[in-house]
Amino acid sequence: MAATATGDRLTIGALAQAAGVGVETVRYYQRRGLLAVPARGGGAVRYYGRADAARIGFIKRAQALGFTLEEVRGLLALQDGTDRRSIRRIAAERLAQIRAHLRDLRKMERALAAVLADCEHHPQAPCCPIVASIAGPTAP
Secondary structure (H helix, E strand, C coil), X not given: CCCCEECCEECHHHHHHHHCCCHHHHHHHHHCCCCCCCCECCCXXXXXXXXXXXXXXXXXXXXXXXCCHHHHHHHXXXXXXXXXXXXXXXXXXXXXHHHHHHHHHHHHHHHHHHHHHHHHHCCCCCCCHHHHHHHCCCCC
16 A cells, blocks of 8 residues: 555555554554544545644654553543643653662662672582572472
């Protein structure tokens, strides 16, 4: 299917190209209810507007910030910016999740650094300390 655009009328291919996504991403967002399915024009072709490309851009930027598609749905419902309390709540929840993930990553970093150092300081050990650490304690 050729990607064509006439003024503010974009085919699905032209919309995908304008938004920097694939056609299947556009369809996926439609199935998830994040993007409306336009009525068919004078023929079998559906036409989208530039606002649809902007909406996809909003979705992609929100995902880049770590928001799930369900959270993006909530943000889209609040996109006019008038319910700032709800927007702050969604953003604060995401920030708390990111901070918890960072704490977990720091713990993993410390654990891996410790077994790596153990491996470097005990090169003659019968079993690699890294593999032994991952395998866990052996049963008697």
